[in-house]
Amino acid sequence: MADQYYFRGGVHPAEGKKLSSGQAIQVPPLLESYVVPLMQHIGAPPKPVVKKGDTVLRGQLLAQPGGFISAAIHSPTSGTIKDIGVCMGPVGLETPAITIASDGDDTPDESLTPLNWHTASRDTLRERIAAAGIVGMGGAGFPANVKLTPPLEKPIDTVILNGVECEPFLTADHRLMLEQCDRIIQGALILGRILDVTDIFIGIEENKPDAIEVMRQKTAGTTITVAGLRVRYPQGAEKQLIYAVTGRKVPTGGLPMDVRCVVNNVATCAAVADAVNDGKALYERVTTITGTPVTTPGNWLLRVGTSVEEALKLVGGVKKDPAKLLLGGPMMGMSIYDLSVPVMKNTSGILLLASDEVEQFTSNACIRCGRCVDVCPMTLMPGSLSVAIENEAFDLAEAGFAMDCIECGACAYACPSHRPLVQHMRRAKAEITAARRAAAAKK
């Protein structure tokens, strides 16, 4: 058992996980078509390698990485390329996408052959992870192979699996840990082999005792340690998780590798295991479809490119009209208004909130109560920063470490004045980044 370190701050919103935590992962029937966006990750846009009218197989490469920090995109089923155009993306802007008309056979592509991870070279394993298009499935969508290729001067000694799932309502990772822990453990060991690391931790919040129990049983005799963590949002934020498990603090502006750690979501680990052991590209994931307006909330193995509309049909639609539709959890998820937005590699949840759960506020002046200061997991001063940002004093915001904000939303959750603290921080980060670029360009 690892020593536990408690990060300062944090909040404990109502969990709402009981709606779907008892529902086993279900597999939906094939759809007639899938709209696969190209930008499902952080980094450069991938380049399509197919053209309209091509026939493709399930798992066949549709677009190859457009740079080192980029990711490959694969077909979710077999069929023909109906269109290479655009679709509505989660941020409310159109984004490039490839539409596949399913042929109904779901014939697999077998160009990626199974590897033996015990014997395959590290580079072969890394290439496989890149070839399978694996990105961080917890939310950010950072290409996994990049994380696994740290520069030589940054040695890694610890791999941490993120099974915290601290966002309310989401249960996809929870179900995955309960039902498919072997895949996760395999993936963890593969990551350990790639990075030549034996210290592997799985961090799970203590509100999932069954998952902790299963994981402890299955990891007995391995170098994997299961760490039960305090239930406190945002326990699953990368820096807070590293601190909770190892006691190391990622330096300001730094990355996990600065404290010799690599963090991956449990779903990402399962995808790594599939890519290596079965030669399977990342084209489907477990997504929680939930919320009080949902008829039958559940956890579904959705293929990338499934529209939110089709996903909602799987759960029987809604009992009452929701006031908000979110991709991801309620604390950091994105609200969307268009049901044609497709599920992507990092869509951990489709969440509907009823009108009585969605309050619209008028923001007031900061009353300096200090709640935000108490709950900020990065120990910033969000209230003072937001006042500075309101006055466009971005130099003050920078001096107050606005760039360290992880946008977890704990401050805005706690603020009795309903101030848009996260928006303020985002604005400051954009302005500071722009100013830094301008300064760099001058030199």
Added chain:
Amino acid sequence: MDNDNTSSREAAVHLPDMEKLVVSSSPHMHSGEDITRVMLMVILALVPACLCGIYFFGIGALWVLLLCTASCVGFEAFFCKLAHKPNTVPDLSAALTGILLGMNLSASSPWWICVLGAFIAMGLGKHIYGGLGYNPFNPALVARVALLIAFPGHLTTWVAPRGATAAGAALTAASDGVSTATPLYAVPQALQQGGEVTYEYMSYFLGRIGGCIGETSALALLIGGLFLIALKLIRWQVPVAFIGTVAGLTALIQFVSPETQPTPLFHMLTGGLFLGAFFMATDMVTSPMTRRGAIVFGVGCGVITTAIRAWGVYPEGVSFSILFMNALTPFIDRYSSRKPFGIAKRKDKK
């Protein structure tokens, strides 16, 4: 919406109405805490002390409290209108200021003292700076101190408390038997004149002494203060540091000159210390945001209060000390601001 029988099973699935979907930035959940609730809880916490004031000083105390509150609410509405701002009366902050102002006045205050106090609190204390959140000084204290300087007679004429003991009454009685001095004035004076003093700690603790309406009952204020601390609406660091500093320093002073200085317990239980420490120094808008800052603030208040009580011309220094520390709050905030997560590490490397 027609739902005829011929429609397919798929169409029967009710999907979200896109027109009704709200798009906004994360987070999409809120704790439910809002300013009105915070203010309401503080007002509730003041109820025991107000009831004690009314019990000990009679119905006049109730009128003072009501008049101050009503005037503050009225002036709040007036100044909001004057500044073309939305009416902020419903957030209850003006009502709270009014109650605090009333608690800081004598039960024998004439009506115009209350109204003028409310005008100063809302106008010079709050709205001249832009309203709630922007005022650097506690509005109720601004009004109290302005009145104290302008009308010292009205602010220091006290009503004899109901049920005061004979010894206590003798100690604090003035010539007419209605006005009475506070122990904080009478006891040090008696000591300095070489007289014998009997401390009536139980009277001080319950509030059976002369003074402002809301300041005399340490017990009632303690109940309200603990309630607020339990709800995490105020930082315990402020009252603990404030009262602790006063106790420590007065103990030191009494140790040096035991003949002429009252005991630390006397200093803790009399005057406006509990009211100031639990309800005035903890005002969110005018006190530091960090825990560390709260301790500095409390200690500063304690030092100034003790200095004024021991050596100043005024018998009481709580109001002045809090206003002084209010002025220092931006500095305290600045120098007590915390290192963000991960900063210490970077310094280790250097």
